[in-house]
Amino acid sequence: DIQMTQSPSSLSASVGDRVTITCQASQDISDFLSWYQHKPGKAPKLLIYDASHLGTGVPSRFSGSGSGTDFTLTISGLQPEDFATYYCQQYDTLYTFGPGTKVDIK
């Protein structure tokens, strides 16, 4: 099974900050990686697919990079609506999610 790790597990940030979340796969997954945003009581939302492609309607302040085993989600200019938990997911072999990164207000 492919295992996914994320760091940090949580972070505190201010509106306008640049935030970076990293995700690592236990083996090479090429670019078969997506990122989701999840707020309590809401449906998870696709942000990034194929490691770096922006989902439909997702603001351009979100970006993704990486390939192989190491990936990054960056939020350039954190907005109030961005406080949430972020998950990476591999879909190279079945599906595995990372443990999540909670972004809250400093």
Place this chain on the structure above:
Amino acid sequence: EVQLVESGGAVVQPGGSLRLSCAASGFKFDDYTMHWVRLRPGKGLEWVSFISWNGVSTNYAGSVEGRFTISRDNKKNSLYLQMNSLRAEDTALYYCAKRADYNYFDYWGQGTMVTVSS
């Protein structure tokens, strides 16, 4: 507009059974593979199962294999998850999700809560 609405969550005793449903609208349901994903308290997201567009192909996470059965009714635009021999560790918010053009998930429902407790 794509909508996925889960239902059927409840409090059930260990060893019990439950059937979850997901009503889909806003897209051609019978063109897409569908998934169940769960969020256990204090844990992250966990993929549970998928079913192909025609119901022929299914797959399950090891933690539920042999106890859960995924199915669909394309005439009713509905996805189901039959959960048997439920355990405390199955307590979770269960989401249905639509496969995109490739293997990531482009739309999710808001979830239905399953609590397994005596």
